[in-house]
Amino acid sequence: MHSFFDSAVRKTTDFWKLVFSTSDKQATTDVEETLSTVPKYSNGEFKPPEPACVSPNDFKRLKVLGKGAYRKVYQVRRKLDGKVFAMKVVTKPKDGSKLRMIRSEREILEKMSSPFLCEMSYCYESAKKRYFVLEFLAGGDLFSVCNRNFEIDENATRFYIAEVTLALEHLYNHDVIYRDLKLENVMLDAKGHIKLTDFGFAKFLEKGKRTSTYCGTVNYMSPEMLLVGNTPFRADTDRKRRRKILKGEYCTPLNFSKSSQELIKSLLSVSPKQRPSFPQIKDSAFFCGIDWERMAARGYDPPLPPRIKDETDISQFDRCYTRMKVEESPYKCIDSKATSRVATSDSAPKTIVLLNYSKTSATRQYVIQF
Numbered sequence: 001m002h003s004f005f006d007s008a009v010r011k012t013t014d015f016w017k018l019v020f021s022t023s024d025k026q027a028t029t030d031v032e033e034t035l036s037t038v039p040k041y042s043n044g045e046f047k048p049p050e051p052a053c054v055s056p057n058d059f060k061r062l063k064v065l066g067k068g069a070y071r072k073v074y075q076v077r078r079k080l081d082g083k084v085f086a087m088k089v090v091t092k093p094k095d096g097s098k099l100r101m102i103r104s105e106r107e108i109l110e111k112m113s114s115p116f117l118c119e120m121s122y123c124y125e126s127a128k129k130r131y132f133v134l135e136f137l138a139g140g141d142l143f144s145v146c147n148r149n150f151e152i153d154e155n156a157t158r159f160y161i162a163e164v165t166l167a168l169e170h171l172y173n174h175d176v177i178y179r180d181l182k183l184e185n186v187m188l189d190a191k192g193h194i195k196l197t198d199f200g201f202a203k204f205l206e207k208g209k210r211t212s213t214y215c216g217t218v219n220y221m222s223p224e225m226l227l228v229g230n231t232p233f234r235a236d237t238d239r240k241r242r243r244k245i246l247k248g249e250y251c252t253p254l255n256f257s258k259s260s261q262e263l264i265k266s267l268l269s270v271s272p273k274q275r276p277s278f279p280q281i282k283d284s285a286f287f288c289g290i291d292w293e294r295m296a297a298r299g300y301d302p303p304l305p306p307r308i309k310d311e312t313d314i315s316q317f318d319r320c321y322t323r324m325k326v327e328e329s330p331y332k333c334i335d336s337k338a339t340s341r342v343a344t345s346d347s348a349p350k351t352i353v354l355l356n357y358s359k360t361s362a363t364r365q366y367v368i369q370f
Contacts, residue, residue: 116167139188140316192302
C-alpha cells in the first residue's frame with residue numbers, strides 16, 4: 001500500500017516539476033515555497049524533521065539581530081511550539097548575478113550538513129523577498145567576541161581556527177568554495193562552538209576548475225586576527241590594502257609563536273600553489289597535540305563559552321541592531337491570504353497544494369496559486 005502511494009506521489013510530483021520547471025524564471029503569480037529538513041544525524045544523534053510551517057507569518061518577530069544592504073536578520077519564535085530561530089529576509093536584487101547568488105545560497109544550505117555550519121530549517125519565497133529560517137546562534141559572532149576581549153590567547157585561537165578549518169574542509173569536500181571568511185561570519189552557538197554563516201558568496205565549483213569573480217570583503221579580518229586584533233594587511237585605503245595583498249606584504253607582532261608565524265606565512269602565500277592543503281594545515285606545528293577526531297566530534301570545551309540566560313538571550317549581539325524597531329516592511333510582499341487559503345483548500349478550488357516533493361536532502365511543499 002505504501003509503495004503504491006509513494007509511486008503515485010512521485011509520478012504526480014514529476015508531472016508538476018515539468019509544468020513548473022522554470023524555477024529561474026519566476027512567474028508573476030504568487031508562489032510561496034516551504035522547505036523543512038528531513039531527519040538528520042548530528043553528532044551521532046537522531047534529529048527529527050521540523051514541523052511544517054506554511055509561511056513567514058507562522059513566526060513571531062522578536063528582535064533585529066543584524067542588517068545589510070539587501071538583508072535583515074530577525075530573532076523569531078515559531079508560533080506552533082515557541083521554538084526560537086533566526087530569520088534572514090533578503091530582498092531580491094534586480095541584478096541577475098546577485099539573484100543567482102541568493103539561489104546558490106539556498107541550494108548550499110539545503111545540501112550541506114555539518115556541526116560547524118549554520119543549519120536551515122525552512123525557506124520561503126515571494127515575488128520580492130526570500131526568507132531563510134535558520135538556527136538561532138545565541139553566542140553572537142567572533143568579531144564581537146574580539147571586541148569584548150581585545151585579544152584572545154593562542155590556545156583559544158587554536159581552538160577556533162581548528163573548528164573553522166573543519167567547516168571549510170567539509171565545504172571543500174562537497175565542491176563548495178566559501179569566499180567570504182571573516183569574523184562577522186563566524187558565529188558561536190550557545191555552548192561556544194563555531195558555525196559558519198552567510199553563504200551569499202559561496203559557490204559550487206568542481207575540483208580542478210577556477211573562478212575569477214571578484215568578491216568578498218576587502219577590509220577582511222582573517223583568522224590570525226584573533227591574536228592581533230587587526231588585519232595583517234594594514235593600509236589607509238582599500239587600494240593600498242589590495243596592493244599589499246597581491247604582493248604579500250604583511251606584518252605580525254614579535255610575540256607570535258614560531259609555529260603560528262609559519263602557519264600564517266604559508267596561508268598568506270601569493271601563489272595558491274604554495275598554500276597548504278587541509279591535511280598539511282592539520283599536520284602543521286601550530287596544531288601539534290590536537291586530536292582531530294575529537295575536534296570533529298566537538299569534544300573539546302570552548303575556551304570562551306557565552307553567558308546565556310535563556311533561549312531568547314540576545315546579549316551577545318550588537319545593541320545597535322537589537323535596539324532597532326522590528327519593522328513590518330519586509331513582510332508586506334507576503335500574501336496574507338495565502339495561509340488561510342491553504343488551510344481551507346476545500347473552499348478554494350483555484351489553489352493546488354502539492355505535498356512531499358522529495359529530494360535526497362529535503363522535503364518540499366509547493367503552494368501554487370492561480
